[in-house]
Amino acid sequence: MSDAIPVTEASAEAIVLRLTEAVHEHRVLPGMKLSEDEVGEVFGVSRTIVRQALRSMAHGGLVSIERNRGAFVAKPSVKEAREVFEARALLEPQTARAAAERATPADIEALEQHIRREHAALAAGEAGRALKLSGLFHVEIARLADQKTIHAFIEQLVSRSSLVIALYWQRRNALCESHAHDALLDALRRNDPDSAEELMKGHLVDLVSQLNLRETPDESRSLREALLG
Amino acid sequence: MSDAIPVTEASAEAIVLRLTEAVHEHRVLPGMKLSEDEVGEVFGVSRTIVRQALRSMAHGGLVSIERNRGAFVAKPSVKEAREVFEARALLEPQTARAAAERATPADIEALEQHIRREHAALAAGEAGRALKLSGLFHVEIARLADQKTIHAFIEQLVSRSSLVIALYWQRRNALCESHAHDALLDALRRNDPDSAEELMKGHLVDLVSQLNLRETPDESRSLREALLG
DNA sequence: TGAGCAAATATTGTATACGATTTTGCTTGG
DNA sequence: CCAAGCAAAATCGTATACAATATTTGCTCA
Structure with a gap:
């Protein structure tokens, strides 16, 4: 516990936040082991708290827990990846x-700032941070809709999408979807529900189309490829 | 721990199942306190397991945990009740x-049996059991769709709907929605996606229309009514 | 008699200890 | 030299003990 990071609120929820952020920024990748002792030492809390956090994340699909083996960052299968985006397409x-129906000028202002940070992160080459902000943009829109239940679903789906992107994203070229968010924001600014709905639908289709969901990256093959390549 | 009920698998998940079933059957009602010690004694497990179970249910919206006060069966507000059914309408x-596109004869057979049990429970006057089966019917349909993610969402929404029904259902007349399920099953049997979609949409509208979502049943009034009435 | 306060009680929050299971590395026999 | 089996280490699962917090109860005083 030498270099324990002090946690403002030594609660499980704080650790969920920290770990989730790390997943969003692709600093923690699918399949990575989340040892209870190790996580506990990093955040300076006992295993009890860590277990709460990990179970909570497992409930949200971000972590998979194998009995007597431990917790791992989830590795969504191709099928699960499709399901995540199909659910997003529904919601x-x-x-x-x-x-778009409810957005106020203040909401728009907040989203504009969000997008500016997105662009700034991209410009600074902070791909992880840009990715996180990009996902958060969708969550923010859900928040505007004032639907807590659906908001929570979308939050979960966006998180899982980060895992999907880590596993199945094709191009390293990350600066593609800026325009989509700009256009969406514009529709919201104009309080144009039809456009917003249509743009979001198209944006999600675009996202899926940039994934390689052909074959499941099973452990043996990816390992072999990694060693041979 | 005198009359502890032996649990086949002393795991948190088993307790979640038992408690969730009790909620579905309206044997456990919104607002009821779920003391850790008490639940632990009932099921013959330690508080550690009970806490896992309660936190898990809290994540699904069935239980609300108040810090240093304990866990209670959730009491969805009118707004939350609306949100639950709006989410269901989306999914x-x-x-x-x-x-309907995927249903096989074996699936239909299982659903027929399910509906028969629904009718039997109704005929036997087991309103709670009938209500549980009625909700489960929706979950089963989601299972047929072979979409684990959406299935999980619907499972959660159906559970929360049980709470909503406990709080806001108007008529005690429970035998109203049998026909809706019969009609749905028929559409599935005919592999008629259009009908299935339309019937489900209408069925959900019917359900909401039988709720009284005018005013939130605040504590003081309901207590006063209970004592005066 | 009722309101306010204080002690007591009950309940939850967290840490730690112990037992069970898995994994890993070594040893030994082929 | 390799494989199989065994032993030791690491890690997780659960229970319990202790600390922190809320609630209740009973007392005092106006």
Whole structure:
């Protein structure tokens, strides 16, 4: 516990936040082991708290727990990856519509700042941070819709999408989807529900189309490839 | 721990199942306190396990945990009640469609048996059991759609709907929605996605229309009514 | 008699200890 | 030299003990 990071609020929720952020920024990758002792030492809390946090994340699909083996960052299969985006396709367009109906100038201002940070991170080459902000943009829109239940679902789906992107993203070229968010923001600014819904639908299709969901990266093959390549 | 109920698998998940079933059957009602010691004694497990279970249910919205005060069966507000059914309206019609596309004769057979049990429970006057089966019917349809992610969402929404029904259902007349399920099953049997989607949409609208979502049942008034009435 | 305060009680929050299971590395026999 | 089996280490699962916090109860005083 030498270099323990002090946690403002030594609660499980704080650790969930920290770990989730790390996943969003791709600093923690699918399959990585999350040892209870290790996590506990890093954050300076006991295993009890860590276990709470890990179980909570497991419930959200970000972590998978194998009995007597421990917790690992989840590795969504191709099928699961598809399901995540199919669920998003069901929820997010309608949610964007609702957001467009309700968005106030203050909301727009906040989203503009969000996008500016997105661009700044991209410009600074902080790909992880940009990715996190990009996902958060969708969550923020859900928040505008004032639907806590759907908001929570989307939050979970966005998190899992980070894992999917880590596993299945094709191009390293990350600066592609800026325009989509700009356009969405514009529709929200104009309080144009139809456009918002349609743009979100298209944006999600675009996202999926940039994934390689052909074959599941099973352990043996990816290992072999890693060693031979 | 005198009359402890032996649990086949002394795991948190088993307790979640038992408690969730009790909620579905309205044997445990919104607002009821779930003391860790008490639950632990009932099921013959330690508080550690009970806490896991309660936190898990809290994550699903069935239980609300107040720090240093304990866990209570959740009491969805009117707003939350609306949100639950709005989310269902977004997810379930499409899911019914997918189920209709995929349903095999074996699936239909299982659903028929399910509905028979629903009718039997109703005939036997076991309102709680009937209600549970009625909710489970929706979950089963989601299972047919072969979408684990959406399935999990719907499972959660159906559970929370049980709470909503406990709080806001108007008529005690419970035998109203049998026909809706019969009709849905028929659409699935005919592999008729359009009908299935439309029937599900209408069924959900019917359900909401039988709720009284005008005013939030605040504590003081309900207590006063209970004592004066 | 009722309100306010204080002690007592009960309940939850967290840490730690112990037992069970898995993994790993060594040893030994082929 | 390799494989199989065994032993030791590491890690997780659960229970329990202790600390922190909320609630209740009973007392005092106006």
